[in-house]
Amino acid sequence: GRPLSQMAFPSSVGLRDADEHYGFVVRYRPGEDESLAEHADASVATINVNLADGFRGGRLTFKGTRFVDADPRNAPAAAVDFEDFAPGEALLHLGGHYHAAEPIQQGERTNMVLWLMGEHGVVRVAPYERGER
8 A cells, every 4th residue: 555645645745755754752831842933844744643631722833835835934824723632643744834833821732743754864845746646
């Protein structure tokens, strides 16, 4: 079968584009790391797994995607609220999708983040033409 990221994003993720990964855990708490500025990831696709419950705030806001949208940082924002995710539920998005973590208001939000990339950390950024998929 095909990798999940290739099935979800066939124009951006090819057969060997997500063979390797880099994982880490992020934690947001009031008075410590409360938010994260807008950025794009060093990955072809990112899996963000919620590990906590009982927190408030810390939504992810998404804008456009680099090398895909004409002006990705000025695209209209859409939000995903991890308050609605049970521990273990995850979000899959393109690594080039600009996003930010809004301030946490109460409790602790902990997430495991997996960056998917090609062999030797190669991150393809150009979309595939239909015939290349």
